[in-house]
Amino acid sequence: xxxxxxxxxxxxxxxxxxxxxxxxxxxxxxxxxxxxxxxxxxxxxxxxxxxxxxxxxxxxxxxxxxxxxxxxxxxxxxxxxxxxxxxxxxxxxxxxxxxxxxxxxxxxxxxxxxxxxxxxxxxxxxxxxxxxxxxxxxxxxxxxxxxxxxxxxxxxxxxxxxxxxxxxxxxxxxxxxxxxxxxxxxxxxxxxxxxxxxxxxxxxxxxxx
Amino acid sequence: xxxxxxxxxxxxxxxxxxxxxxxxxxxxxxxxxxxxxxxxxxxxxxxxxxxxxxxxxxxxxxxxxxxxxxxxxxxxxxxxxxxxxxxxxxxxxxxxxxxxxxxxxxxxxxxxxxxxxxxxxxxxxxxxxxxxxxxxxxxxxxxxxxxxxxxxxxxxxxxxxxxxxxxxxxxxxxxxxxxxxxxxxxxxxxxxxxxxxxxxxxxxxxxxx
Numbered sequence: 001x002x003x004x005x006x007x008x009x010x011x012x013x014x015x016x017x018x019x020x021x022x023x024x025x026x027x028x029x030x031x032x033x034x035x036x037x038x039x040x041x042x043x044x045x046x047x048x049x050x051x052x053x054x055x056x057x058x059x060x061x062x063x064x065x066x067x068x069x070x071x072x073x074x075x076x077x078x079x080x081x082x083x084x085x086x087x088x089x090x091x092x093x094x095x096x097x098x099x100x101x102x103x104x105x106x107x108x109x110x111x112x113x114x115x116x117x118x119x120x121x122x123x124x125x126x127x128x129x130x131x132x133x134x135x136x137x138x139x140x141x142x143x144x145x146x147x148x149x150x151x152x153x154x155x156x157x158x159x160x161x162x163x164x165x166x167x168x169x170x171x172x173x174x175x176x177x178x179x180x181x182x183x184x185x186x187x188x189x190x191x192x193x194x195x196x197x198x199x200x201x202x203x204x205x206x207x208x209x
Numbered sequence: 210x211x212x213x214x215x216x217x218x219x220x221x222x223x224x225x226x227x228x229x230x231x232x233x234x235x236x237x238x239x240x241x242x243x244x245x246x247x248x249x250x251x252x253x254x255x256x257x258x259x260x261x262x263x264x265x266x267x268x269x270x271x272x273x274x275x276x277x278x279x280x281x282x283x284x285x286x287x288x289x290x291x292x293x294x295x296x297x298x299x300x301x302x303x304x305x306x307x308x309x310x311x312x313x314x315x316x317x318x319x320x321x322x323x324x325x326x327x328x329x330x331x332x333x334x335x336x337x338x339x340x341x342x343x344x345x346x347x348x349x350x351x352x353x354x355x356x357x358x359x360x361x362x363x364x365x366x367x368x369x370x371x372x373x374x375x376x377x378x379x380x381x382x383x384x385x386x387x388x389x390x391x392x393x394x395x396x397x398x399x400x401x402x403x404x405x406x407x408x409x410x411x412x413x414x415x416x417x418x
Contacts, residue, residue, distance in 0.1 A: 004309065006277035006287070008258065009266050015255040018247065019239050025306075030228050032305055034259060035266045035275055038227065046224040047259030049217065050243060050252045057218050057244045066244055068215035078215070096241055097234075100213065 009035055062138065064114035064131070066096050079103075079111055086110040088147040090139070092166060094118050094154060102152060110150075113138055118158040119165060127165055135166075139173060148176045155182040155200070218244055271347065273323035273340070275305050288312075288320055295319040297356040299348070301375060303327050303363060311361060319359075322347055327367040328374060336374060344375075348382060357385045364391040364409070 005013065009031050017027035034043040060067035060077035067077035079085060089110025093099045094117065102108050113135055117125055139146050151166050153159035167177045183201035184193050193201070214222065218240050226236035243252040269276040269286035276286035288294060298319025302308045303326065311317050322344055326334055348355050360375050362368035376386045392410035393402050402410070 004287075004312065006266055006275060008262070008277060009275060012255065012258050012262065015251060015258070018242075018251060020242055020246075021235075021238075026230075028309070029230075029306065032275065033227075033229055034262055036268060036305070037229075040263055042224060042227060043259045043262045046221065047256040047262070049221050049224070050256030050259065053217070053221065053243055053252045053256070054249055057215055059245060066215060066218060066241065068217060078213075096245070097238065100237070103213065 005031070059114070063112050064096075064116060064134075065099055065112055087144040089150065090146045090148070091150045091152050092135070093152050094159065094162070098152065098154070108150075110148075111144075115153070115162070118153060118156075118162045120158045121161075130162070130165075132169065136169075136173075139170065139175060146175060148178060150178050150180065152180045155180075214240070268323070272321050273305075273325060273343075274308055274321055296353040298359065299355045299357070300359045300361050301344070302361045303368065303371070307361065307363070317359075319357075320353075324362070324371070327362060327365075328371045329367045330370075339371070339374075341378065345378075345382075348379065348384060355384060357387060359387050359389065361389045364389075 013027045013031035016030045058075040062080045065077040067075040086109045151163045222236045222240035267284040271289045274286040276284040295318045360372045
């Protein structure tokens with residue numbers, strides 16, 4: 001008989017291996033951290049939070065951003081509830097992480113809509129898999145008419161395909177649609193920029209003043 | 210006001226950021242996984258396990274390997290309890306992960322002792338920080354006299370320093386001490402092996418037959 005992890009710890013490792021980008025060995029390292037290295041309280045506190053996490057945190061019913069469930073049992077995120085936001089501008093992103101990155105930039109004063117996924121012919125994700133119905137009803141919300149939509153899906157093949165689909169959908173609804181700029185990143189080196197990025201930086205050039 | 214994560218989810222991310230090698234962004238990704246991508250049950254199940262983990266899993270009182278706590282409240286690992294093991298051979302390792310790796314090789318039929326750390330002058334870890342007292346009483350256990358100790362600390366500066374210290378300690382106790390071989394790994398390329406590894410591979414050469 002070989003001496004592996006105790007069954008209970010192996011189970012913890014197995015569940016941790018479901019985390020994105022985490023393989024068997026990393027999961028084992030995490031499990032051992034909770035069982036030995038960490039403060040006695042760390043595993044217990046994290047466990048307590050995780051047990052009730054899904055009761056308290058859900059996608060916002062309006063925009064799919066992650067939201068704390070209110071006393072009325074409804075999930076509405078801090079951005080949708082913030083009355084100081086520009087309600088006429090809607091930024092569409094692929095993932096909550098992208099929303100958080102844009103928020104850190106401080107450059108977006110409007111509201112958001114999180115798609116959750118992108119069109120991906122290779123992975124078999126078609127238009128019917130995107131939350132287009134929810135997006136349409138968000139855009140037609142009479143309480144908050146949207147004037148401009150900024151499509152901030154990533155400048156990848158899937159992100160561009162999704163942006164094109166959205167632009168077509170919303171153009172038909174008479175809404176102004178814009179797309180985030182793509183080019184050489186701030187602090188980036190032209191020498192090491194790829195051809196597509198350089199091409200876009202030149203196509204999208206702006207005149208001074 | 211910027212729209213970040215809900216407080217509850219930010220707390221989960223903060224705790225996950227304590228995991229070894231996990232930074233703020235990865236922790237956020239893990240937290241979002243539990244809150245959105247994962248099955249409804251995953252976070253709850255993992256949470257339930259983590260809450261009571263430290264009551265059920267502790268270092269083995271005999272060897273420091275990770276062990277499930279028995280009905281008698283004592284923690285003894287599967288290897289120490291296994292009567293088919295060679296009780297006269299003791300393998301000393303730095304970490305539980307190293308023990309697991311050796312177990313996977315199937316080449317060690319004896320028992321183990323996990324140090325938990327290595328001598329490290331740079332990090333201020335001295336001999337007094339190693340569990341030498343526990344190791345001595347393990348070696349002097351009259352129920353299971355040890356004939357040979359195999360020191361399997363890693364072939365790094367800290368690992369070698371620790372091995373030398375252990376060899377001196379146990380040599381004085383009249384126990385035969387051996388060290389794992391160091392050399393070019395199986396499938397490794399001589400061209401890309403570093404000088405120290407090549408030097409050791411030549412020093413530790415074996416004659417055929």
